[in-house]
Amino acid sequence: MKSRMKFLSVIMLALVLVLSACGNGSAESDYPSKNVEIVAPATPGGGWDATARALQNVLDEEGLVEQNMNVVNKPGGGGEVGWQYLKGKDSHSLSINSSLVIANNLLGQSDLTYEDFTPLAVLATEWISVAVPSDSDIEDGVDMLERLKEDPKSLKIAVGPALGNNDHLSFVRVADEYGVDVSQLEFMIYESGGDVLTALLGGHVDVATLSISESLEQHLSGNLDIIATTADEPIPEDESIESWQDQGIDFTFPHWRGIMGPPDMTEEEIAYWDETFSEMVESEEWQKVLDNNGWQDYYMNSEETKAFLDEQNEMYEDLMKTAGLTE
Amino acid sequence: MGVDWNSFLEGFTTAMSFQNLIFIIIGGLLGTVVGMLPGLGPATAVAVLIPITFGMDSTSALILLGAIYYGAMYGGSRSSILINTPGDGSAIAATFDGYPMTRKGQAGQALTLSTLASLVGGFVAIIGFVFLAKPLASFALQFGPAEYFFLLVFTLSAVVSLSKGNMIKGFVSMVLGLLITTIGVDSQSGVYRYTFDIPHLSEGIDFLVVIIGIYAVGEVLYNILLINNEDQRIKDDVGRSWITKEQWTRSFWPMVRQAPVGFLVGILPGAGGSIASMISYSTEQQLSKKSDEFGKGAPEGVAAPESSNNAAAVGAFIPLLTMGIPGSGTTAVILGALIMLGLQPGPMLFQDQPDVAWTFINSLFIGNIVLVIMNILLIGFLIKILKTPPHVLYPIILVLAFIGTYTLGYSIIDFFILVIFGIIGLFMKILNIPTAPLILAVIIGHQMEQNYRMASVSYDGLWAMITASPIAILFAVLTVASIFLPALFNRLSRVKVDNKG
Amino acid sequence: MEIIRFIVPSIILLISVIYLILTFNLPESKVGNPTAAMNYPLLIGFSLLGLSILYILSEIKDRKKIFEAYKIFSDRELTIKVIIVLVLCLGYTFIFERIGFLISTILFLGALLFLINGRRKWLMNIIVTILFSFISWYTFAELLSVSLP
Numbered sequence: 001m002k003s004r005m006k007f008l009s010v011i012m013l014a015l016v017l018v019l020s021a022c023g024n025g026s027a028e029s030d031y032p033s034k035n036v037e038i039v040a041p042a043t044p045g046g047g048w049d050a051t052a053r054a055l056q057n058v059l060d061e062e063g064l065v066e067q068n069m070n071v072v073n074k075p076g077g078g079g080e081v082g083w084q085y086l087k088g089k090d091s092h093s094l095s096i097n098s099s100l101v102i103a104n105n106l107l108g109q110s111d112l113t114y115e116d117f118t119p120l121a122v123l124a125t126e127w128i129s130v131a132v133p134s135d136s137d138i139e140d141g142v143d144m145l146e147r148l149k150e151d152p153k154s155l156k157i158a159v160g161p162a163l164g165n166n167d168h169l170s171f172v173r174v175a176d177e178y179g180v181d182v183s184q185l186e187f188m189i190y191e192s193g194g195d196v197l198t199a200l201l202g203g204h205v206d207v208a209t210l211s212i213s214e215s216l217e218q219h220l221s222g223n224l225d226i227i228a229t230t231a232d233e234p235i236p237e238d239e240s241i242e243s244w245q246d247q248g249i250d251f252t253f254p255h256w257r258g259i260m261g262p263p264d265m266t267e268e269e270i271a272y273w274d275e276t277f278s279e280m281v282e283s284e285e286w287q288k289v290l291d292n293n294g295w296q297d298y299y300m301n302s303e304e305t306k307a308f309l310d311e312q313n314e315m316y317e318d319l320m321k322t323a324g325l326t327e
Numbered sequence: 328m329g330v331d332w333n334s335f336l337e338g339f340t341t342a343m344s345f346q347n348l349i350f351i352i353i354g355g356l357l358g359t360v361v362g363m364l365p366g367l368g369p370a371t372a373v374a375v376l377i378p379i380t381f382g383m384d385s386t387s388a389l390i391l392l393g394a395i396y397y398g399a400m401y402g403g404s405r406s407s408i409l410i411n412t413p414g415d416g417s418a419i420a421a422t423f424d425g426y427p428m429t430r431k432g433q434a435g436q437a438l439t440l441s442t443l444a445s446l447v448g449g450f451v452a453i454i455g456f457v458f459l460a461k462p463l464a465s466f467a468l469q470f471g472p473a474e475y476f477f478l479l480v481f482t483l484s485a486v487v488s489l490s491k492g493n494m495i496k497g498f499v500s501m502v503l504g505l506l507i508t509t510i511g512v513d514s515q516s517g518v519y520r521y522t523f524d525i526p527h528l529s530e531g532i533d534f535l536v537v538i539i540g541i542y543a544v545g546e547v548l549y550n551i552l553l554i555n556n557e558d559q560r561i562k563d564d565v566g567r568s569w570i571t572k573e574q575w576t577r578s579f580w581p582m583v584r585q586a587p588v589g590f591l592v593g594i595l596p597g598a599g600g601s602i603a604s605m606i607s608y609s610t611e612q613q614l615s616k617k618s619d620e621f622g623k624g625a626p627e628g629v630a631a632p633e634s635s636n637n638a639a640a641v642g643a644f645i646p647l648l649t650m651g652i653p654g655s656g657t658t659a660v661i662l663g664a665l666i667m668l669g670l671q672p673g674p675m676l677f678q679d680q681p682d683v684a685w686t687f688i689n690s691l692f693i694g695n696i697v698l699v700i701m702n703i704l705l706i707g708f709l710i711k712i713l714k715t716p717p718h719v720l721y722p723i724i725l726v727l728a729f730i731g732t733y734t735l736g737y738s739i740i741d742f743f744i745l746v747i748f749g750i751i752g753l754f755m756k757i758l759n760i761p762t763a764p765l766i767l768a769v770i771i772g773h774q775m776e777q778n779y780r781m782a783s784v785s786y787d788g789l790w791a792m793i794t795a796s797p798i799a800i801l802f803a804v805l806t807v808a809s810i811f812l813p814a815l816f817n818r819l820s821r822v823k824v825d826n827k828g
Numbered sequence: 829m830e831i832i833r834f835i836v837p838s839i840i841l842l843i844s845v846i847y848l849i850l851t852f853n854l855p856e857s858k859v860g861n862p863t864a865a866m867n868y869p870l871l872i873g874f875s876l877l878g879l880s881i882l883y884i885l886s887e888i889k890d891r892k893k894i895f896e897a898y899k900i901f902s903d904r905e906l907t908i909k910v911i912i913v914l915v916l917c918l919g920y921t922f923i924f925e926r927i928g929f930l931i932s933t934i935l936f937l938g939a940l941l942f943l944i945n946g947r948r949k950w951l952m953n954i955i956v957t958i959l960f961s962f963i964s965w966y967t968f969a970e971l972l973s974v975s976l977p
Contacts, residue, residue: 073737075738188781217674218673221678223674502872721944723937723960726933742921
């Protein structure tokens with residue numbers, strides 16, 4: 001009898017130990033409990049890789065995440081490969097994303113949707129510009145739209161690196177709203193933003209649509225003119241640059257970057273990252289990253305991000321149809 | 328552009344500061360080592376070493392990255408010459424005569440020659456950079472889709488024309504290469520071509536995987552078949568490392584005259600070292616009185632492309648620094664790193680921060696000298712690689728080929744592609760099908776199609792494209808010449824021989 | 829005349845035919861000219877078709893000449909070795925991401941060395957394998973922070 005009691009109590013003790021160990025494991029204070037992996041769905045040196053490494057650097061230097069952080073490169077298929085990889089991981093893996101997580105699915109290039117993941121934050125945005133060579137006789141954005149309305153084939157428009165990206169879609173959107181027959185527009189697709197710039201500077205195209213960070217330097221030195229932007233605020237370096245809004249067209253379009261986790265993250269885990277990222281975006285180090293890259297702060301927490309993605313999804317669905325990319 | 332001598336001298340002293348000199352040496356050494364590994368060319372070398380620059384001031388970071396780039400260029404040709412495994416497109420031409428020299432037991436001399444040629448190429452280009460950066464940058468802007476298209480066609484035809492007496496095989500090789508580049512999403516229309524729903528293929532097949540497959544894997548397979556064959560063994564005797572007077576006189580002019588060629592090609596955004604070295608190699612072969620020796624270990628066959636691709640590497644910095652436009656894969660990576668560090672290369676750089684720009688140019692100059700000393704000292708050590716018994720060396724090359732491939736795309740799908748191209752490389756070697764046209768086509772095929780497509784939107788028909796500008800006409804004429812002139816010369820010389828006989 | 833001299837040209841012919849079939853079945857482009865994505869591949873496909881036929885014709889012309897390119901495979905033992913190397917490469921591909929870089933590389937390099945360098949030099953094989961695998965792992969994963977599985 002006595003031995004049986006002893007046996008039972010040992011079992012009880014063991015149970016308690018095991019349970020408490022489990023309890024500890026899932027307690028909020030212990031997450032993250034191992035190395036955190038940031039998936040950059042691109043090769044080293046690319047834009048997403050730069051974002052991932054900047055994030056890793058700032059979080060580490062500010063001491064916001066105690067665990068080690070690694071950047072993992074999973075390039076391919078416009079983010080597809082990296083996000084497939086993320087889907088199978090636990091909550092210690094996060095990935096950089098952008099509107100492609102929505103667009104790939106809508107274009108039928110991916111089975112993954114943004115709803116397959118846990119949205120954590122939108123971090124930053126760039127605005128998109130429309131530029132012409134400095135000797136062009138196009139006066140402003142409206143003048144260009146007017147010409148395209150008359151003859152959609154009259155201007156050659158450079159865009160890079162792929163159809164269906166934000167530079168392309170934002171242009172289509174604003175042209176469509178103005179009443180241009182967008183199915184007739186003549187786009188020339190270049191390998192990169194740099195090539196778009198070269199083509200424009202060399203006068204091989206009439207108009208280019210590219211992010212402001214790519215065109216601003218040339219605009220300031222007088223080699224080209226930015227005739228419109230998708231921004232909702234003046235550009236600090238040159239406040240005379242007019243946005244579409246300034247020209248009486250109600251249109252803004254952010255080219256955002258965010259971060260998301262694998263499916264099924266717990267409330268605590270999401271709360272942890274909300275706290276971490278909201279602190280990070282306040283830091284000076286992060287401000288420096290934004291400045292260097294020509295990005296604007298666009299922080300949204302996980303809840304806002306979710307609502308934002310729903311809204312974006314609807315917008316893109318509409319947009320793809322207009323651009324003639326989907327039926 | 329008036330050269331701002333004050334800034335120039337100031338830049339020179341900054342670049343010579345102890346700290347920056349150390350960065351040049353470290354960067355050069357790291358670049359050389361990484362560049363020597365198969366598959367790790369300058370672009371990858373710079374990309375994986377970027378984290379080192381975090382927290383550095385931007386001038387030093389630029390110097391370090393430049394030195395890594397340079398080191399990797401030097402390193403890439405080491406592995407081309409010693410084990411026939413180029414690390415990057417621009418090092419391919421070094422295999423044509425460099426590896427045959429190694430087989431003849433002249434590895435040391437081939438390495439010295441390529442180092443000296445790189446130095447000459449680098450120097451000529453840096454001088455060009457100092458005096459001509461701005462006008463040349465605007466010259467590069469003249470290249471629209473039609474001009475690029477004909478430049479690329481000319482490069483292809485120049486390389487195919489190397490396969491004298493073997494034209495059918497040369498063209499087969501080229502067209503196969505072009506075929507490979509149609510895999511992936513088509514930029515102009517967004518249509519997915521031949522991707523079989525594999526996401527990894529949507530961006531096409533990385534040309535570096537093809538290079539590693541055909542050269543490293545194919546070469547190893549071929550050598551295993553001949554492992555018992557004594558004649559095929561690389562001579563253990565690696566020869567003297569200093570070059571002979573004859574080798575020097577034969578290579579001197581090719582080195583000097585191909586440097587400007589490489590420099591000009593390097594300035595064109597998107598062209599770069601592969602095209603420069605191929606054009607230089609083929610023109611030297613056409614010009615040479617001993618063109619039969621090309622491909623069998625002619626010293627000028629090593630010197631010309633090595634001088635040219637190094638000059639192109641300097642040239643690629645012109646659009647980067649004066650316009651903020653990267654002219655090659657590597658400079659694109661460097662641009663990304665500089666932006667992260669808060670330095671915006673572009674038209675304002677020479678105005679706002681002339682010290683940064685001139686310090687960098689001077690560091691290129693110093694870096695070249697440092698690298699030459701370093702590489703000549705390294706020769707003795709490097710040729711020890713050849714003393715490794717082939718039974719051990721080949722397995723190691725194979726494993727390195729796989730690792731190098733993984734760092735390119737982080738996907739095992741590339742491993743399958745690597746093995747397939749290894750087998751293709753083996754059969755091409757056995758059947759004596761030239762590999763250079765295929766490789767070059769894989770490197771430039773995608774650009775060629777896209778430029779052709781854009782040109783056909785801008786111009787109505789082929790004739791309008793050719794007559795688009797004097798540059799387009801020039802390259803169209805050169806294309807025709809490169810194909811028919813050798814045949815014509817051949818016939819003429821045969822007639823002469825016949826007359827004598 | 830030997831049939832084997834036609835093997836590779838015929839394979840190239842086959843590739844061009846398959847490629848052309850795939851090209852004709854490409855989806856139409858949704859933007860701009862619907863056949864734009866197809867024209868250039870068609871050009872390449874037909875060029876390859878033509879060239880492979882020329883290649884076959886040139887082999888027919890040369891049929892009297894001795895064809896000894898494949899003599900290289902006459903050493904049966906070495907040919908089998910090459911095939912085993914290829915099988916090992918595929919094996920490495922399959923295990924690389926499953927069991928991680930270090931172990932799979934040790935297995936792969938070890939197997940290659942035993943195959944090519946021979947069993948008699950087992951000590952050297954093992955030393956080279958372990959040393960090389962660790963050094964390369966350390967260089968890539970730690971020094972260059974390349975993400976290896």
